[in-house]
Amino acid sequence: MAAATTSGSSGNAIHFLSDFSKTCLVENFEARGWVKVDVPPNSDDDDADNYSDYTDSGCDVDDAEPEHAGHGSAPTTNNNAHGRHQPQPPQQSPLLPREIPRQLMGNWNFLWANKDTVRLVRESNFRLNEVQMINHFPNHYELTRKDTLMKNIKRYRRDLEKEGNPLAARGPDGSYLYLDIIPTSFVLPSEYSIWLEEFKKNPKQVWIVKPAAGARGNGIFLINNPKDLRAWAPPSKMKTGQSLLPNVPQTPAEKPESMVICRYIDNPLLIGGRKFDLRLYVLVRSWRPLLAFMYKEGFARFCTERYSSEMSNMYNSYMHLTNVSKQKHSKNYNAVHGGKWNVKNVFLYLASAVGKQAAQKCRDAIRQTIIYSMRAVQNIIVQDKHSFELYGYDILIDGNLKPWLIEVNASPSLTSTTTHDLRLKCKLIHDVLNIMLPNNAATDATLVNIPTKEQMGEFFVLLNEVTARPDTTTAAEKDHSSAHVRPASFTAEAANRLHNSQPRERGTRHWR
Numbered sequence: 001m002a003a004a005t006t007s008g009s010s011g012n013a014i015h016f017l018s019d020f021s022k023t024c025l026v027e028n029f030e031a032r033g034w035v036k037v038d039v040p041p042n043s044d045d046d047d048a049d050n051y052s053d054y055t056d057s058g059c060d061v062d063d064a065e066p067e068h069a070g071h072g073s074a075p076t077t078n079n080n081a082h083g084r085h086q087p088q089p090p091q092q093s094p095l096l097p098r099e100i101p102r103q104l105m106g107n108w109n110f111l112w113a114n115k116d117t118v119r120l121v122r123e124s125n126f127r128l129n130e131v132q133m134i135n136h137f138p139n140h141y142e143l144t145r146k147d148t149l150m151k152n153i154k155r156y157r158r159d160l161e162k163e164g165n166p167l168a169a170r171g172p173d174g175s176y177l178y179l180d181i182i183p184t185s186f187v188l189p190s191e192y193s194i195w196l197e198e199f200k201k202n203p204k205q206v207w208i209v210k211p212a213a214g215a216r217g218n219g220i221f222l223i224n225n226p227k228d229l230r231a232w233a234p235p236s237k238m239k240t241g242q243s244l245l246p247n248v249p250q251t252p253a254e255k256p257e258s259m260v261i262c263r264y265i266d267n268p269l270l271i272g273g274r275k276f277d278l279r280l281y282v283l284v285r286s287w288r289p290l291l292a293f294m295y296k297e298g299f300a301r302f303c304t305e306r307y308s309s310e311m312s313n314m315y316n317s318y319m320h321l322t323n324v325s326k327q328k329h330s331k332n333y334n335a336v337h338g339g340k341w342n343v344k345n346v347f348l349y350l351a352s353a354v355g356k357q358a359a360q361k362c363r364d365a366i367r368q369t370i371i372y373s374m375r376a377v378q379n380i381i382v383q384d385k386h387s388f389e390l391y392g393y394d395i396l397i398d399g400n401l402k403p404w405l406i407e408v409n410a411s412p413s414l415t416s417t418t419t420h421d422l423r424l425k426c427k428l429i430h431d432v433l434n435i436m437l438p439n440n441a442a443t444d445a446t447l448v449n450i451p452t453k454e455q456m457g458e459f460f461v462l463l464n465e466v467t468a469r470p471d472t473t474t475a476a477e478k479d480h481s482s483a484h485v486r487p488a489s490f491t492a493e494a495a496n497r498l499h500n501s502q503p504r505e506r507g508t509r510h511w512r
Contacts, residue, residue: 014442016110019117022414024425028433032440037108109442111135115410128386131442136410137287137389138382143373144391144410146260147212150185156376181369181405184263187212188229195261196226206266206314212258215409216325222264222314229261266309267399271341271349273306277322277406278343278395282370282462283432286448288383289465292374293435294367296458297424298343304332324417338417342424354401362401369395369403371463386445388436390428431457 014034018025029036111121111134118136128134142148157179160168169177186195188209199205204224211219223229268275281295301322313319318330327339351359370393392412396404414429416422437443438455448466 012441014110014437014440015108016112017108018112019114020112020414022416022425023422024414024416024429025112027426028429032433034110108132110437115140128445130444130446132386133436133443133445134384134387135389137284137387138384140381140389140410142380143377144408145212146210146214146407147187147258149373149377149405149408150182150187150260152376152380153179153182153373156372178368179372181372181403182262183265183404186261188259188261192229199226206264207261208264208320209259209261212260216323220317220321222320223261224311224314265396265398265404268307269397269399269401270307271300271302271346274302274304275307275320275322276300276302276341276346278346278366278393278397279412280343280366280370280393280395281412281428282374282391282393283435283459284374284389284391285435286383286385286466287378287381289448290374290378290463291448291450291466292461292463293456293459294370294462295428295431296344296460297428299421299424300341300343300346301327302339302341303327304330304334304339324413328417336418338421340418340421342420350401358401362397362403365401366395366397366403367462369405373405373408374463385448390432427458431459435459 014032015037016029016034017037018029020026109131111118111132113121113135115136118134121134122138142152157168157176160179167178171177184198186192186198188195199207206222206224208220208222209229214220221228270276278298278300280298283293283295285291285293301324303319303322304327305316305319307319317326318332321327324339327333328335333339347359347363350362373393389410390412392409394406394409396406398404414425416425434455434457435451438451450461450464450467
């Protein structure tokens with residue numbers, strides 16, 4: 001394998017490659033004086049195949065939408081959460097339309113690209129040099145695909161139980177005391193029969209079905225009847241011509257895509273009567289040893305319609321799905337605030353409603369949930385010294401202030417829908433670059449160092465197996481062995497206050 005050379009010809013400036021045109025990325029690169037490497041036309045190699053769609057999921061594909069996308073654009077999906085994910089045709093990498101031009105392999109230091117482009121780089125016959133960095137780990141999908149995430153967490157719990165680890169302790173009802181971080185889940189079609197037995201235990205339970213490799217809320221629907229899952233039943237239980245919702249012909253010869261079915265959290269914490277989830281950011285510099293940083297900022301994504309658990313509302317995506325790509329098509333969507341609320345304001349609001357102690361316990365439990373998910377895949381994800389990754393964690397809080405991990409995104413959306421959103425994401429990328437390249441110079445990727453507080457900006461050390469820096473890690477942010485946080489609880493009176501109250505953002509009106 002041919003080794004890549006060092007950086008390009010423009011002095012000591014960092015040379016970067018990116019197939020994203022997002023403002024928060026481009027402005028950060030340009031402000032640092034980085035030099036963009038231009039990609040020439042397709043190479044002369046005729047045996048280079050077009051790029052195939054890499055179905056590892058974990059991506060907010062709304063990055064493909066225009067920035068500040070406002071209300072009023074034509075909807076791309078039906079107004080319900082009940083539909084099958086439509087597979088997309090194979091896509092070509094916008095940055096590298098064919099095989100990587102060989103003359104470019106040594107002319108860049110920093111690659112921020114989509115997962116398909118990164119995969120193409122890794123599958124090339126070139127060995128990256130010590131000053132080249134890439135924004136994805138080789139098999140990040142162990143954390144970012146819904147089915148593999150679920151399987152890895154289940155395996156992690158079983159392994160700890162076999163070891164007799166107290167982290168895997170169970171309560172009187174059989175549920176995990178500390179590792180109950182994902183709703184009861186199964187993979188279809190392989191675990192259809194197991195799910196069916198679970199369904200029979202509580203026939204009134206609502207379940208949510210998601211494509212294992214889906215994004216932007218596409219293909220998600222709710223069910224409360226096994227008949228709605230005929231397409232994922234074993235072939236012996238199907239008859240030719242049976243229908244797949246919504247009325248798509250299905251035969252035993254067709255192979256249904258992999259789906260994940262989860263117990264639907266039907267008692268979500270509501271603010272102003274609306275369901276929401278949290279988007280939080282975690283930067284991983286290394287998996288072994290594990291070095292991860294969590295961002296202090298983030299935001300809540302609100303539904304545009306007040307929540308109801310009535311069966312008649314089961315297919316209303318504006319009530320159940322928090323994805324902005326869905327909610328922006330609602331007649332109630334407010335383009336001023338984009339249906340988002342700063343995560344700091346969320347917890348200030350919770351503190352005023354349920355008390356500071358309960359709000360802080362909830363926040364600590366969220367951090368523990370993230371830590372457990374990372375521990376579950378730490379020994380599976382390939383450690384590559386050239387890689388780092390910014391993950392977008394989606395967390396749902398239920399009515400008992402218990403956090404649930406919904407999914408992890410390997411390419412969290414950098415599309416900005418509001419001015420505040422743009423500022424947050426620009427600052428996020430600024431802090432990521434400060435950690436990865438603290439002196440704005442090509443850095444030896446083999447060295448994993450702890451940045452200073454100034455370099456971390458709004459990040460803090462979440463997990464550190466490299467070298468401890470006493471002034472950057474608090475007790476609540478240390479390894480999961482330090483404390484086991486139980487979900488906080490609060491009174492029915494406090495819950496009613498949250499359900500019926502209306503949050504306000506400084507300088508904006510009510511959510512509606």
